[in-house]
Amino acid sequence: MERSPHILIVDDDREIRALLSQFLGRHGCRVSVAKDGPEMFRTLEAARIDLIVLDLMLPGEDGLSLCRKIRADQRLPIIMLTAMGEETDRIIGLEMGADDYLAKPFNPRELLARIKAVLRRGHQPAEAERPEGARVLEFDGWRLDLARRSLHSPDGVQVQLSAGEYDLLLAFAERPQRVLTRDQLLDLARGRAATPFDRSIDVQVSRLRRKIEPDPKEPTVIKTVRSGGYIFTPDVARL
Amino acid sequence: MERSPHILIVDDDREIRALLSQFLGRHGCRVSVAKDGPEMFRTLEAARIDLIVLDLMLPGEDGLSLCRKIRADQRLPIIMLTAMGEETDRIIGLEMGADDYLAKPFNPRELLARIKAVLRRGHQPAEAERPEGARVLEFDGWRLDLARRSLHSPDGVQVQLSAGEYDLLLAFAERPQRVLTRDQLLDLARGRAATPFDRSIDVQVSRLRRKIEPDPKEPTVIKTVRSGGYIFTPDVARL
DNA sequence: CGCGCCCTGCAACAGCGCGTTACAAACCCC
């Protein structure tokens, strides 16, 4: 890690802010602090933050809500601070999209360790930031143009895809040869969780097959894995 | 059918093994235990483990070393248990490639929470993982294509396998010339434990034989081992 | 060698996961 990481501490307790700021500063981090959501967003605007340490309990909007808001428009590592208690695991198990969490009271050294671990784990290039990743994905002669969100068949004609079909196909093509559950697909392509008897992915897969399978009755590109999900079988070249 | 995660606990303290095994079992996990490295590797061979909880301090080879060995040939989520101490962060900061760690003593609920979090995070194919690993298994002229989940007979025609038949055949082909119990097969192919009078493997073997045995009346590929299980006899080449 | 127990193979059946279609709700672009 050459450039020293810039950490943003979000906590309403002035003492904690001071303590962590000092401790992390002494260990090679640049540190900013914020006492609530608005202040946090102002800092995010102004600085290039590498990681946020976010308290769960905050005046006004709570940490969980802020966490989702941040994630909505950028992929930024977040470590949550939670009050120790019975609900800890429930919170985690639920949905907080944080990269890690830590129960108070904690040892600052442990926080530092987790910060390093999360940073080392590294930004999985999350969609938006991929200035020169693949612009086109090719499979079985098909070409999926990420810039234009368009699809061309092996013989060169453009196939019209709806927004949802494109998103779903992209989710598949970026993860070829892996079984993807309906939950994962729903998350990847729609950004939402499943409702109790959610069949929307099934239907959307069916519609997509109609457009890209040689024989939709006998799918070879997107195969069904019973009680598992679906798998995108072709090799994908990133151009 | 929701596939329940299979957790392997590696710790030399019998009491911890018992405690965790019981606790995780009560919370919807299937659990295996091992007291040291050799035992761990034996279990990894025999079962389809989803996540390892690995103690740092072990007799013989220590956890860190084991962790690296595991990572050398497969991507498998690992949570390390460390003795609380000043070195915690140093260890983390250093190189242990674990997905998470937990300092002893800890609350089992927290371990469960972290297990769920790591599993949910899902094997994000950690960069280096993809290229390796066999793409095709060949035996007796048959070809099992792992990417496409398809099977081709010696004369080249594709044989339709149901999802369950494929999973079962894969479990066999990855462990040729070893007697596999019904319990093991159920774990490997279905990710579940046996019910009291479970005969589903027998039936599925029968269905599979119908498709791949030259003479299903006289099986040569998948042989029955009376009161033992089944054994997959051909040599398997990994291409 | 014959009897009986237990293990296994397999047909028949039932439950349910999934593909598909039809339709309604939501969205979108003037």
Place this chain on the structure above:
DNA sequence: GGGGTTTGTAACGCGCTGTTGCAGGGCGCG
């Protein structure tokens, strides 16, 4: 706000899969 398009939901039918029961056969034991 209205037409067309897209997306989610409900419903139906098919085929996969676990269960059950029975028949056949191995193996121990007398």
